[in-house]
Amino acid sequence: LAKTTQPISMDSYEGQEVNITCSHNNIATNDYITWYQQFPSQGPRFIIQGYKTKVTNEVASLFIPADRKSSTLSLPRVSLSDTAVYYCLVGDTDKLIFGTGTRLQVFP
Amino acid sequence: GAVVSQHPSWVICKSGTSVKIECRSLDFQATTMFWYRQFPKQSLMLMATSNEGSKATYEQGVEKDKFLINHASLTLSTLTVTSAHPEDSSFYICSARGTGGDSPLHFGNGTRLTVT
Numbered sequence: 001l002a003k004t005t006q007p008i009s010m011d012s013y014e015g016q017e018v019n020i021t022c023s024h025n026n027i028a029t030n031d032y033i034t035w036y037q038q039f040p041s042q043g044p045r046f047i048i049q050g051y052k053t054k055v056t057n058e059v060a061s062l063f064i065p066a067d068r069k070s071s072t073l074s075l076p077r078v079s080l081s082d083t084a085v086y087y088c089l090v091g092d093t094d095k096l097i098f099g100t101g102t103r104l105q106v107f108p
Numbered sequence: 109g110a111v112v113s114q115h116p117s118w119v120i121c122k123s124g125t126s127v128k129i130e131c132r133s134l135d136f137q138a139t140t141m142f143w144y145r146q147f148p149k150q151s152l153m154l155m156a157t158s159n160e161g162s163k164a165t166y167e168q169g170v171e172k173d174k175f176l177i178n179h180a181s182l183t184l185s186t187l188t189v190t191s192a193h194p195e196d197s198s199f200y201i202c203s204a205r206g207t208g209g210d211s212p213l214h215f216g217n218g219t220r221l222t223v224t
Contacts, residue, residue, distance in 0.1 A: 034212050034213075036215075041199065041218065041220060042217055042218060043112075043114070043201045043203075043215035043216050043217045043218045044152070044201075044203075044215045045215070046212045046213070046214060046215075049212050087151070087152075095142070095154065095157060096142075096154075096213060097154060098144075098151045098152040098153070098154075099151060100151055101151055
């Protein structure tokens with residue numbers, strides 16, 4: 001199971017773009033990269049998943065370089081409600097291990 | 109999308125009693141579900157893998173006799189915390205993968221257990 005490393009915390013202001021990078025140096029060939037968002041006292045919520053290059057949905061973009069040893073979650077124009085913990089997970093099976101996550105604080 | 113429901117959302121029990129937490133996949137079938145525990149300000153820790161129709165697989169350090177898991181149907185897994193103690197107070201979360209080869213895991217909203 002690939003281990004992930006993320007910054008412990010990040011601060012931003014409303015309206016800014018936030019990029020959270022995750023390192024996963026020993027990612028395996030079959031591994032997908034998945035990002036989750038968690039608010040206090042709630043279960044994690046799926047944000048985006050990708051395998052390579054770039055993936056975009058209505059809430060975020062995920063950038064994955066060719067070597068796949070890292071990935072970057074991009075949140076466009078964050079708002080106060082985006083204050084949460086963001087987890088990067090890597091794996092090819094259902095058994096996903098959570099790392100420490102990144103605590104994003106958005107200020108007005 | 110795939111929805112996972114947990115019940116109850118919170119429960120308070122006395123030390124020594126048992127508590128059952130339910131995890132349901134509402135709009136899909138899940139042969140495998142996962143149970144996590146999360147302490148305040150910490151990440152989720154995988155406790156066990158619940159397999160429909162067979163025994164659960166527990167992670168190292170998790171007592172299988174204390175945390176009983178039953179996955180009797182394709183849409184329901186239960187976690188029973190037996191003889192609960194205050195140190196079992198935590199946030200318990202279940203998850204299941206939706207249908208489709210690359211479907212992500214979907215999580216329930218968690219159960220806050222407080223043992224007094």
